[in-house]
Amino acid sequence: MKRISLELVPRDEESLRRELEIAKKFAAKIGIINVPDLLRYEMRSWQGAAIAGEYFGAVMPHIRAMDIDLSKPLPMSGFLREHGIGEVLVIEGDPPQSMSHDVYPTVATDVIAKFRAEMPEVKVYAGIDQYRSSMRSEFIRVQRKKQAGAAGFFTQPFFDLRYLEIYADMLDGLDVYWGVSPVTAPMSQRYWERKNNVVFPKDFAPTLEQSQNFARKVLEFADARGDSVYLMPIKVELEPYLSKLF
Numbered sequence: 001m002k003r004i005s006l007e008l009v010p011r012d013e014e015s016l017r018r019e020l021e022i023a024k025k026f027a028a029k030i031g032i033i034n035v036p037d038l039l040r041y042e043m044r045s046w047q048g049a050a051i052a053g054e055y056f057g058a059v060m061p062h063i064r065a066m067d068i069d070l071s072k073p074l075p076m077s078g079f080l081r082e083h084g085i086g087e088v089l090v091i092e093g094d095p096p097q098s099m100s101h102d103v104y105p106t107v108a109t110d111v112i113a114k115f116r117a118e119m120p121e122v123k124v125y126a127g128i129d130q131y132r133s134s135m136r137s138e139f140i141r142v143q144r145k146k147q148a149g150a151a152g153f154f155t156q157p158f159f160d161l162r163y164l165e166i167y168a169d170m171l172d173g174l175d176v177y178w179g180v181s182p183v184t185a186p187m188s189q190r191y192w193e194r195k196n197n198v199v200f201p202k203d204f205a206p207t208l209e210q211s212q213n214f215a216r217k218v219l220e221f222a223d224a225r226g227d228s229v230y231l232m233p234i235k236v237e238l239e240p241y242l243s244k245l246f
Contacts, residue, residue, distance in 0.1 A: 010048030064093030156182035182211035
C-alpha cells in the first residue's frame with residue numbers, strides 16, 4: 001500500500017494530543033495525519049497539524065476554499081513554512097454558522113492554483129465527492145482540479161466496495177486516497193443518507209464490527225493496487241477501532 005492517512009479532529013489541544021498518543025501505537029501503519037478545519041472549534045487545521053507534526057513525520061491540514069480571499073496572499077503560508085508543513089488538502093468548505101466569519105466566492109481550483117503560485121514547494125491534494133452528482137460531472141471536476149495543480153485526491157467515505165471499484169476504474173492512474181468511515185448507529189446512517197445522498201447496500205448494518213470489516217476490505221483492495229486509504233474514525237473510540245484494522 002502507498003500510504004494510510006488518519007483523520008484527527010482538532011477539538012482542542014488536550015484531546016488532540018490524547019488521540020495522537022493513541023495513533024502513535026499504530027505508527028507502523030499510519031503514514032500521515034489529516035486535520036480537518038472545523039469552524040465550531042477554535043483551533044484551525046494548520047495549528048492542529050503543527051501539533052500532529054510533533055508525533056508524526058507527515059501531516060496534512062485541510063484548507064477551506066471559501067475562506068480564502070484571492071486578492072490577498074495565503075493567510076496560513078507563513079505558519080506552514082515555519083512548521084515545515086509540506087502537504088495540504090483543499091476542499092470547498094461548508095458555509096459557516098456564524099455571520100461574523102468572512103467567506104468569499106472562491107472555489108477549490110482557485111486555491112489549488114494559488115498554492116501552486118505562492119507555495120510551489122507544497123504538495124496540494126483535492127477532494128472528490130462521489131455523492132455530489134453524476135460520475136461524469138465529478139470526473140470533470142477531478143480533471144479541472146488536476147489541471148489547476150492538484151497532485152492527488154481524497155474521496156468521501158465509501159460504504160459499498162462495488163461502487164468504489166467503479167470509481168477506481170474511472171480514476172485509474174491518479175494518486176487517490178479511498179475514504180473509509182465507521183457508521184455505528186442508525187442515526188449516523190440517516191445522516192449520511194440525508195446529508196450526503198449515500199445509498200447503502202441492502203445488507204449494510206450500522207455496527208462497529210461491520211464498519212471494521214469493510215475497512216479491512218478497502219485496505220486489502222488498496223494494497224493490491226498500490227493505492228492509499230483515508231481513515232475517518234468519526235464518533236468512535238480511536239484505539240478499539242484501529243486495533244481491528246491492522
